[in-house]
Amino acid sequence: MMGKLDITALPSPTVRPSQRLDSVPLSGIRKLFDLVTPETVNLGIGEPDFQPPAEALEGLSQACKKGHNKYGPTNGIPPLRKAVAEYSQRYNADLEEGNVIITPSGTSALMTIMQAFVDPGDEILMPNPGFVVYKPHIMLAGGVPVEYSLTPGDFEPQIESIMESIGPRTKAIVVNSPSNPTGGVISAETRRALGDIAKDKGLMIISDEVYDRFIYEGEHHSFLDQLEDCIVVNAFSKSMAATGWRMGYAISNTGAIDEMGKMQYHMTACPNTPMQFGLLNAMPTIERFLQEMVPVFDKRRKLIAKRIDAIPGFEMQMPKGSFYAFPSYDAEISSGDLAMMLVKDGLVCTPGSAFGSAGEGHLRFSYANSEENIEKGMDILERVAAKL
Ligand SMILES: Cc1ncc(COP(=O)(O)O)c(C=O)c1O
Structure with a gap:
């Protein structure tokens, strides 16, 4: 009889990844997200803080009830x-x-x-x-x-x-x-x-x-x-x-x-x-939905750009689309280490290096978040930037 197997031990000698999968690195930003607490201001994630249109929610619920399953x-x-x-x-x-x-x-x-x-x-x-x-x-x-x-x-x-x-x-x-x-x-x-x-x-x-x-x-x-x-x-x-x-x-x-x-x-x-x-x-009704959401993001875009512009050592051209600000900074620290400093002070963003070698020296902030959170996040960025 074999003893109880330890199913938490990794890697398993039998259940092993293909070379193809092995050649692909895991996302480098997981370590950062492990440090997030409920109080952290999260400008790291790229998703609208809106809920889907009411018509979509109603349509989904009706579809399930009508048997479209x-x-x-x-x-x-x-x-x-x-x-x-x-x-x-x-x-x-x-x-x-x-x-x-x-x-x-x-x-x-x-x-x-x-x-x-x-x-x-x-x-x-x-x-x-x-x-x-x-x-x-x-x-x-x-x-x-x-x-x-x-x-x-x-x-x-x-x-x-x-x-x-x-x-x-x-x-x-x-x-x-x-x-x-x-x-x-x-x-x-x-x-x-x-x-x-x-x-x-x-x-x-x-x-x-x-x-x-x-x-x-x-x-x-x-x-x-x-x-x-x-x-x-x-x-x-x-x-x-x-x-x-x-x-x-x-x-x-x-x-x-x-x-x-x-x-x-x-x-x-x-x-x-x-x-x-x-x-x-x-x-x-998608046009109406977009007409409500996109101007809100535009306002936030202007807010985050104004705040970042005022931070010495940070530089950014106004983003024209999507919902990210991607400033560069002038300091001898990798974007991964800088993002780690920020998360310890309560702000999550994404290091530019996560997007390729040419992203190094940048941070990415999602502004698909409330003005209040953007202001709080930028206060933290300002404080940490002053220490660089
Ligand atoms: C440029 C770009 N393409 C594709 C996607 C994937 O979108 P989805 O969430 O539908 O998989 C994203 C999501 O962040 C994105 O930023």
Whole structure:
């Protein structure tokens, strides 16, 4: 008889990760979050402090009661796909239901794209600094992440850096505007240049537009009008303040959507059925919801920018979109150590290094939080900065 096994001992010699998974580091910010207490001001997390629209909550509840609790179509329920196509026609009037796949989150849309379109050894260009999942998702598909730089200050993709990085194995370019973590928004000129590169070099663009409605200056330049070369990722997480619902979508040509559907079937069979009915019920009122939420964020953006500007050694261009401030600081301390100092004083933010090597020397603050918390957080930042 064997003795009682210790199931808390890690790592197990038998239940061990694939080399693929082993090659991907765990998020570097977990240590920080371990130090959070209920009193900590949390400007670390990227989610709206609003609740989803009442119509979404009511639609979800009704869907469950009416029996919409079963498997649904792999690419999402047709009326929601159609509603998303119509909602997105602001960028391309030809969009139809067949151009849309509903996914269980923006993250899963990105993962499905990488699994569906990247072969081992394919090089995928991605921004540095950039959203934390791009690199691991590329690597988990066997691809090779190749980072491109952003322009200083306004954080636009640097076209020369992209051109220099393109080689015979390049398959795709990941673009993210408005950006997490920088708050940068691409100009019409950059949008055009990227579209031309895709055409000239035969590359695919994976455009992450989850913050497309969070624009405070200028306008959003979508890739939805070039769907022969592009897949656009979006999510209800931010636009419906429903991060916990895990619902997103991707839009592309119908061929690409079919391929994604094939992969999505094997990953999850279908997106969550009652959630889709909930969102469907809120689609007719989404504009009203956004008109309430986005101006509140704009006010907070101005507040946090004013507070950061007044701190000696901190510098930032006004973010134009998303809901993050990404200031640089002038001190001999890593962003990880500085974030750790801040959390000990009661403020959580995200070290810039979590978003890539070019994020070092920056901190990311989410301003999707109350003005009161932003003021408290900035008081702490001011105090800690004075000690540097
Ligand atoms: C740029 C960007 N893309 C995608 C996502 C993923 O969104 P979701 O919560 O729907 O997975 C996020 C979430 O923070 C994000 O910031």
